[in-house]
Amino acid sequence: MERLLHSRNFLGLVFMVPAGVLLLLFLTYPLGLGVWLGFTDAKVGRTGAWVGLENYQFLLGDSVARLALFNTLFYTVVASVLKFVLGLWLALLLNKHLPFKAFLRAVVLLPFIVPTALSAIAFWWLYDAQFSVLSWVLTRLGWIDRYIDFLGDPWNARWSVVAANVWRGVPFIAITLLAGLQTISPSLYEAAAIDGATPWQQFWNVTLPLLTPIIAVVMTFSVLFTFTDFQLIYVLTRGGPLNATHLMATLAFQRAIPGGALGEGSALAVAMVPFLLAAILFSYFGLQRRKWQQGGTDA
Amino acid sequence: MAREQDTQGMDYLVSLPRRVVTVYLPVLVFLVVLLFPFYWMVVTSFKPNEELISREANPFWIVAPTLAHFKRLLFQTEYPQWMWNTMLVAVVATFLSLAASVLAAYAIERLRFRGARETGLAIFLAYLVPPSILFIPLAAMVFRLGLFDTKFALILTYPTFLVPFATWLLMGYFRSIPYELEECALIDGASRWQILTKIILPLAVPGLISAGIFAFTLSWNEFIYALTFIQSSEQKTVPVGVVTELVEGDVYHWGALMAGALLGSVPVAIVYSFFVEYYVAGMTGAVKE
Numbered sequence: 001m002e003r004l005l006h007s008r009n010f011l012g013l014v015f016m017v018p019a020g021v022l023l024l025l026f027l028t029y030p031l032g033l034g035v036w037l038g039f040t041d042a043k044v045g046r047t048g049a050w051v052g053l054e055n056y057q058f059l060l061g062d063s064v065a066r067l068a069l070f071n072t073l074f075y076t077v078v079a080s081v082l083k084f085v086l087g088l089w090l091a092l093l094l095n096k097h098l099p100f101k102a103f104l105r106a107v108v109l110l111p112f113i114v115p116t117a118l119s120a121i122a123f124w125w126l127y128d129a130q131f132s133v134l135s136w137v138l139t140r141l142g143w144i145d146r147y148i149d150f151l152g153d154p155w156n157a158r159w160s161v162v163a164a165n166v167w168r169g170v171p172f173i174a175i176t177l178l179a180g181l182q183t184i185s186p187s188l189y190e191a192a193a194i195d196g197a198t199p200w201q202q203f204w205n206v207t208l209p210l211l212t213p214i215i216a217v218v219m220t221f222s223v224l225f226t227f228t229d230f231q232l233i234y235v236l237t238r239g240g241p242l243n244a245t246h247l248m249a250t251l252a253f254q255r256a257i258p259g260g261a262l263g264e265g266s267a268l269a270v271a272m273v274p275f276l277l278a279a280i281l282f283s284y285f286g287l288q289r290r291k292w293q294q295g296g297t298d299a
Numbered sequence: 300m301a302r303e304q305d306t307q308g309m310d311y312l313v314s315l316p317r318r319v320v321t322v323y324l325p326v327l328v329f330l331v332v333l334l335f336p337f338y339w340m341v342v343t344s345f346k347p348n349e350e351l352i353s354r355e356a357n358p359f360w361i362v363a364p365t366l367a368h369f370k371r372l373l374f375q376t377e378y379p380q381w382m383w384n385t386m387l388v389a390v391v392a393t394f395l396s397l398a399a400s401v402l403a404a405y406a407i408e409r410l411r412f413r414g415a416r417e418t419g420l421a422i423f424l425a426y427l428v429p430p431s432i433l434f435i436p437l438a439a440m441v442f443r444l445g446l447f448d449t450k451f452a453l454i455l456t457y458p459t460f461l462v463p464f465a466t467w468l469l470m471g472y473f474r475s476i477p478y479e480l481e482e483c484a485l486i487d488g489a490s491r492w493q494i495l496t497k498i499i500l501p502l503a504v505p506g507l508i509s510a511g512i513f514a515f516t517l518s519w520n521e522f523i524y525a526l527t528f529i530q531s532s533e534q535k536t537v538p539v540g541v542v543t544e545l546v547e548g549d550v551y552h553w554g555a556l557m558a559g560a561l562l563g564s565v566p567v568a569i570v571y572s573f574f575v576e577y578y579v580a581g582m583t584g585a586v587k588e
Contacts, residue, residue, distance in 0.1 A: 013406075016418065022462055031432070033440070106571075115537070121560045253527070
């Protein structure tokens with residue numbers, strides 16, 4: 001007993017038990033169960049029988065599922081690009097010498113910390129077809145003569161949910177990139193300026209290369225969570241109008257929980273995995289830390 | 300302080316009018332856009348219904364502010380119960396996850412048992428598994444375990460995204476604590492448990508606060524599990540309750556909805572405002588590692 005308590009391996013195992021049990025039971029097991037369910041025709045309250053690839057074949061031929069895939073890709077690509085550009089710009093701005101810097105940084109992060117479902121309700125009200133304040137302002141300015149149907153028209157709805165997602169995501173990207181910017185030594189910019197580099201050249205040749213590793217990590221997270229987004233869509237449109245904003249996650253929910261088709265819903269959820277892996281691998285191999293950036297030689 | 304000076308860099312070389320156009324103006328626009336929805340929540344929740352549906356009056360101001368929406372929310376709906384549920388679930392899930400994470404992070408980072416590296420990597424990968432992939436099989440499990448429509452379903456499933464995050468963050472903090480302190484204690488005959496509780500934990504308090512408030516806000520904001528595993532109104536959390544219960548048919552009580560959204564955001568905003576630095580440290584720390 002005495003010997004055991006001094007053994008690192010035994011103690012390590014004991015210390016790992018609570019976290020290990022929780023994660024194996026509620027993360028690893030359901031992950032496997034989800035893959036299994038995807039190959040069955042399970043319904044709520046009924047264990048399904050093995051049906052092989054039937055669910056996937058059905059989804060391939062299902063126009064709504066294909067539309068959901070398109071919507072998800074559109075939503076992820078457009079929102080991620082906008083979040084990155086605006087987030088980087090905001091980070092660069094906040095990195096300048098500004099009054100009330102700490103306060104500004106705290107305020108900027110607010111959209112990120114407030115529950116998304118609740119801020120989405122505010123957007124729902126902002127996008128209201130009859131009482132939207134955005135339409136009110138635009139009519140007063142004389143830019144439009146009829147109130148905009150933000151969530152009633154397929155393409156309007158797609159852009160509206162992207163806008164709400166960007167609003168929520170920009171602060172996270174800006175603040176994490178700001179942390180990266182603050183680690184870049186000002187002497188590098190001084191050296192570049194002495195060599196006659198324009199601000200644009202300084203950004204392109206000093207800031208961006210040094211920021212690449214952190215951009216890779218932040219954007220991986222951003223893409224991951226945008227691709228699997230659920231609550232914003234659920235609150236704003238529930239996938240409508242005409243399924244124009246259904247993402248794979250919201251469609252999986254609709255089919256599996258209110259619809260009761262656990263097998264089909266699981267198949268939809270599992271179908272997201274290859275895309276997520278591709279995004280992770282892309283950022284890992286495409287943007288990973290290059291050795292020369294740390295003074296080594298490029299391998 | 301020296302750092303503060305440094306970040307100013309060469310900004311003083313830029314003339315004032317130029318700074319106004321390239322820095323202050325864009326910052327102002329960003330701030331207005333980022334904060335407008337909150338302003339709108341506040342304005343809407345204090346506006347009487349007649350003003351809400353008037354297209355003529357200036358919508359940005361309230362002529363006759365009212366507390367009617369808050370009164371309706373607090374006395375005619377189960378909002379207070381949802382608040383209590385959310386608080387309970389968030390606090391319990393946070394403490395449970397922190398306890399498990401401290402032990403795991405210490406084991407991985409300091410005991411360095413065989414396979415510690417691989418375990419650390421697995422924890423990081425677990426962090427990348429999004430809830431929208433897990434909720435269907437979890438729903439099946441919750442049902443079979445008889446936990447459907449109880450707070451236990453949430454308390455047990457929230458650690459799936461809290462533990463990986465908190466462990467990863469705490470590993471970084473433990474790494475920064477000098478190993479020599481631990482060696483001294485070992486020579487003096489302290490057990491691992493004593494080292495953890497008497498030396499490591501007191502030194503890792505900032506890390507614990509970061510992980511704790513981050514976990515608390517994540518649990519408070521959680522939506523998809525709470526929506527899937529809970530059915531009866533008296534068990535719901537605030538985000539789910541507001542979205543599913545306050546919308547009755549086609550009549551939207553915008554005032555009450557906004558009041559609900561506002562009140563539901565206040566607890567996280569308060570926690571956040573007290574610990575901004577820790578929060579940012581947690582967020583950027585988790586990404587940087």
